Amino acid sequence: MLDRDGLRARALAxxxxxxxxxxxxxxxxYEKASPPRPMLSASELRSLPxxxxxxMLLAGVDLNGRDRCGxxxxxxxxxxxxxxxxxxxxxxxxxxxxxxxxxxxxxxxKLVEVDADKYTASAELDLHDGFLIRALPGSRSIHPMQAxxxxxxxxxxxxxxxxxxAEEGSELHVxxxxxxxxxxxxxxxxxxxxxxVKKGAKLTFTMIxxxxxxxxxxxxxxxxxxxxxxxxxxxxxxxxVRSLQGYPTACLAGPGSVxxxxxxxxxxxxxxIDLGGRVVLEEPGCRAEIVSRAITxxxxxxxxxxxxxxxxxxxxxxxxxxxxxxxxxxxxxPELEGxxxxxxxxxxxxxxxxxxxxxxxxxxRGLDEEEAVSTIVRGFLKVEVPGLHPLLQAELDRAVTxxxxxxx
Amino acid sequence: xxxxxxxxxxxxxxxxxxxxxxxxxxxxxxILFGPNGSGKTxxxxxxxxxxxxxxxxxxxxxxxxxxxGLPIHERARLGLGMSFQRxxxxxxxxxxxxxxxxxxxxxxxxxLARRINMEHLLEREVNAGLSGGxxxxxxxxxLMAQDPDLxxxxxxxxxxxxxxxxxxxxxxxWMLQKDVEPAQGEPPPLRESRRQRTKMGLIITHTGxxxxxxxxxxxxxxxxxxxxxxxNPREILGCIGxxxxxxxxxxxxxxx
Ligand SMILES: Nc1ncnc2c1ncn2[C@@H]1O[C@H](COP(=O)(O)OP(=O)(O)O)[C@@H](O)[C@H]1O
Ligand SMILES: [Mg+2]
Numbered sequence: 001m002l003d004r005d006g007l008r009a010r011a012l013a014x015x016x017x018x019x020x021x022x023x024x025x026x027x028x029x030y031e032k033a034s035p036p037r038p039m040l041s042a043s044e045l046r047s048l049p050x051x052x053x054x055x056m057l058l059a060g061v062d063l064n065g066r067d068r069c070g071x072x073x074x075x076x077x078x079x080x081x082x083x084x085x086x087x088x089x090x091x092x093x094x095x096x097x098x099x100x101x102x103x104x105x106x107x108x109x110k111l112v113e114v115d116a117d118k119y120t121a122s123a124e125l126d127l128h129d130g131f132l133i134r135a136l137p138g139s140r141s142i143h144p145m146q147a148x149x150x151x152x153x154x155x156x157x158x159x160x161x162x163x164x165x166a167e168e169g170s171e172l173h174v175x176x177x178x179x180x181x182x183x184x185x186x187x188x189x190x191x192x193x194x195x196x197v198k199k200g201a202k203l204t205f206t207m208i209x210x211x212x213x214x215x216x217x218x219x220x221x222x223x224x225x226x227x228x229x230x231x232x233x234x235x236x237x238x239x240x241v242r243s244l245q246g247y248p249t250a251c252l253a254g255p256g257s258v259x260x261x262x263x264x265x266x267x268x269x270x271x272x273i274d275l276g277g278r279v280v281l282e283e284p285g286c287r288a289e290i291v292s293r294a295i296t297x298x299x300x301x302x303x304x305x306x307x308x309x310x311x312x313x314x315x316x317x318x319x320x321x322x323x324x325x326x327x328x329x330x331x332x333x334p335e336l337e338g339x340x341x342x343x344x345x346x347x348x349x350x351x352x353x354x355x356x357x358x359x360x361x362x363x364x365r366g367l368d369e370e371e372a373v374s375t376i377v378r379g380f381l382k383v384e385v386p387g388l389h390p391l392l393q394a395e396l397d398r399a400v401t402x403x404x405x406x407x408x
Numbered sequence: 409x410x411x412x413x414x415x416x417x418x419x420x421x422x423x424x425x426x427x428x429x430x431x432x433x434x435x436x437x438x439i440l441f442g443p444n445g446s447g448k449t450x451x452x453x454x455x456x457x458x459x460x461x462x463x464x465x466x467x468x469x470x471x472x473x474x475x476x477g478l479p480i481h482e483r484a485r486l487g488l489g490m491s492f493q494r495x496x497x498x499x500x501x502x503x504x505x506x507x508x509x510x511x512x513x514x515x516x517x518x519x520l521a522r523r524i525n526m527e528h529l530l531e532r533e534v535n536a537g538l539s540g541g542x543x544x545x546x547x548x549x550x551l552m553a554q555d556p557d558l559x560x561x562x563x564x565x566x567x568x569x570x571x572x573x574x575x576x577x578x579x580x581x582w583m584l585q586k587d588v589e590p591a592q593g594e595p596p597p598l599r600e601s602r603r604q605r606t607k608m609g610l611i612i613t614h615t616g617x618x619x620x621x622x623x624x625x626x627x628x629x630x631x632x633x634x635x636x637x638x639x640n641p642r643e644i645l646g647c648i649g650x651x652x653x654x655x656x657x658x659x660x661x662x663x664x
Contacts, residue, residue: 357496363480364456364490365510365554372481375509379500 002098002105007114011124014115021302022245022274025216027118030157030188032126037078045073045081051182052150058402059177060208060395061148067391068175072147076156077128088139089172091147094130094161104132107163111194111222111251119190119218123159130161130192135172135201144173144206144392149191151180151215157188164193166201166229173392174203178217179210186214186242195223197231199254204232206392208399211241213270219246227254227283233261234385234392235275236399240268247276247304252286261290261305262385264400267328269298276304276333281314281343288316293381296328306335309343318347323354323380325373354380409433410455410558410608415466417447417454423464424450426633432558437584437609437622439641442630443653448612449493451630452560455610456490457483470558489556491547493563493612498534503546506534510553517553524549524579525572540567548579559583561611565618577621584609586622616645631657 018024040048045063053063065071070084070091079093097104114124131147151158166172178189189211197203211217225231231250250259261277279288290305305318322330334347354376362372381400385393410432417425424447432438442448454461455468457480468476475483498506503526507517521527524545535543544564551559561580568576581587585605611618619642627641629648636657637644647656 355496358498360458360480361492361496361498362506362509364458364484364492365506365550366481366484366512367509368481369479375501376498379498382500 002102002108007109007124010115011121014121015118015125017115017117017121019117019119019218019245021247022218023243023272025188025218025243027122027157027188029155031153031155032157032159034076034153034156037075037080040080042071042081042083045071055179055181055210056148056150056177058399059148059179059210060175060206060399061146061177067143068146069141069143070145072131072133072145073150074129074148074160075150076153076158079129082131084145086141086143086145088136088170089141089145090132090134090136091145092132094132094163095127097132104163107165107194107196108161109194111224112192112220116220120192120220122157123161123190123192123220126157126159127161128159130163132163132165133172133174134165135167135170137167138169139167140171141173142389142391144175147174147176149176149178149189151184151187151189153187154184155187157190160189160191162191162193163196164203164205165196166198166203168198169200170198171202172204173389174205175392175395176205176207177210178207180212180215184212186212186216188216188218191219191221193219193221195221195231197223197225197229197257199226200228202230204234204388204392206234206396207236209235209237209241210239211237213240213242213268215241216243217241217246219248221246221248223248223250223259225250225252225254225257225259228256229254230257230387231259232385232388234388234396235261235263236396238264238266238381238400240271241273242270243272245274247278249278249280250288251280251282252288253282255283256285257283258287260288260385260387262383263292264381264383265292265294265301265303266381267294267296267299267301269328271299271301273299274302274304276306278306278308279316280308280310281316282310284311284313286311286314290318291383292320293383294321294330295323295325295377295380296330297326298328300329300331302331302333304333304335305347306337307345307347308337308339309345310339312340312342315344317345320347320349321380322351323377324351325353325377409471411469412455413467415454415468416464417450418462418464419447419450419460424633425454428466428635430628430635432608432610434608435585435605436625437586437611439619439624439627439644440610440612440630441627441644441648446630447633448630449562452490452562452610452612455560456480456488484554484556487557488560489551489554489558490560491544491551491562491564493566495535495543495547497536499536501534502531503534503549504530506550507553510550511555515553520552521549524552525575541569541572544568544576545572548576548583552579552583557606558608558610561609563612563614566614573617574621577618580611580618581622583607584622619645629653629657
């Protein structure tokens with residue numbers, strides 16, 4: 001049962017509760033509302049201004065719908081489009097779903113605590129919308145569902161809550177692009193996402209964030225993976241952002257389940273980024289991998305990772321690599337916790353600058369210093385995700401290359 | 409033509425190369441011998457322009473132009489190229505990509521790779537987890553793509569297995585236009601240009617195996633920071649093999 005009143009009461013009590021990590025933002029500085037916008041048909045989507053569509057495309061969202069099984073678009077506080085072309089994959093605006101689907105009470109705020117901090121609290125009290133994406137049991141889609149969370153209104157706090165469910169034996173891929181119009185200077189994006197991967201299901205979630213210099217972002221997400229399930233989360237954030245803090249957590253609750261977190265980050269001189277990844281391995285035979293690559297460019301990046309092994313025969317690895325270019329600070333904090341015999345957990349962390357030897361090697365092949373450095377940086381940011389569908393790997397690569405071209 | 413005059417090079421706070429004079433004319437290939445640690449690699453690195461190998465005196469000219477102070481990539485673009493003894497591993501960069509970078513785009517990486525038995529390694533990261541012999545072949549592949557006029561080889565045959573040694577030897581010979589017969593399936597334009605031999609080579613070798621595959625013009629021995637002898641590379645190799653470096657140098661200096 002969905003008890004909105006109970007949730008609201010807990011949220012109200014947490015409205016001034018700072019998060020454990022990250023700068024404490026003053027939520028009163030942000031607007032919580034914006035004028036509603038009308039829904040658009042698929043063809044109307046294609047006639048949105050080119051500049052806006054270009055921004056979305058950079059975040060992996062193609063409004064032509066090519067190679068996608070459906071599209072969800074939220075602009076500021078309004079859902080503009082929501083449709084699926086794939087049998088077995090449903091997409092629904094969350095606010096509507098909360099009213100019509102009683103069973104959603106078993107999912108809504110079940111993995112993330114509504115009173116975790118002021119951001120989760122605010123997301124409940126002033127929820128704008130979000131998506132419910134569900135792959136029906138046994139359904140398999142190769143093409144990803146795409147969701148775009150777009151900010152256009154200056155100074156808005158966009159509150160989004162998403163739920164993604166991969167039912168038993170299903171395979172679901174989602175690309176989520178969060179971005180802003182070129183006009184926008186600043187705002188706050190609060191995104192709560194809860195992932196449910198049922199027995200034997202496979203869910204990959206590729207999130208591409210392209211923000212602007214004055215944006216603050218507070219993702220709050222968690223996943224629960226059942227027996228033999230696979231959850232892959234890719235996160236790319238290479239454009240400047242003022243303040244970003246999140247610590248997505250996956251709980252491997254069934255034997256033989258697997259979680260992989262991959263994040264690729266670049267900070268600008270004004271950035272303060274604190275991003276983690278945590279996996280709790282609760283059952284025998286669970287596997288986890290957390291990989292993070294980050295580049296600072298005068299700003300500050302904290303890359304956290306935590307593996308908690310609670311059962312025998314689990315295997316997990318954490319890899320955290322940081323490059324410092326042009327000043328700034330890069331902090332890597334890997335943590336391992338073993339609570340049972342026969343856990344196998346390891347980590348490697350490295351923070352440094354580009355090796356001069358590598359630059360020289362490429363220069364001996366005829367590249368000038370700048371070309372050599374950008375070639376090495378591209379290589380550093382290139383992450384090959386095991387088990388990721390080639391189409392999504394290509395999308396990930398494209399996101400990295402596209403932002404590199406613009407910023408380097 | 410490469411001309412080196414009175415070159416002095418400091419490495420790691422030590423004047424390693426005291427006085428190097430060397431001249432390689434178009435079409436010539438020279439062999440560089442010398443004991444371990446004598447500075448052979450350092451000489452090649454200094455010619456290529458690596459900043460850790462600090463030139464403290466003397467001059468390097470290439471094709472009539474002084475290159476002593478030029479950055480590495482400008483030398484590369486003038487036509488100098490090197491196959492490294494211990495190249496770094498380049499994470500996130502595939503061998504195919506570096507081959508394309510070497511050739512500045514215009515290259516059929518697969519067919520070049522086939523020549524040197526590297527086709528199956530094109531999608532691997534550059535030098536990542538490669539065996540000693542594979543690294544040598546990867547270096548040759550990149551150099552082939554780069555196609556420089558002066559080719560510096562740092563022990564191209566060390567660590568190469570018996571199966572591939574002939575392949576490496578013949579490829580080096582082909583790159584230096586020193587192969588006796590044109591290789592099979594070689595594209596005609598290259599064969600044409602071969603009539604007029606222009607490529608220059610400087611090859612460091614320990615074993616001398618490379619001499620079984622190409623006719624080198626001169627040999628040098630690097631000892632005590634100087635190139636102390638000049639002669640037929642096979643004779644020098646035979647002498648070093650029989651008497652060792654010190655004895656050999658005494659003999660050669662006495663007679664030469
Ligand atoms: N980058 C470097 N920094 C410090 N010492 C070096 C460096 N490169 C070479 N050396 C030293 O210089 C000497 C000559 O090295 P090298 O040129 O590699 O000799 P070779 O190739 O003849 O074996 C050695 O003693 C080596 O340790
Ligand atoms: Mg050497």
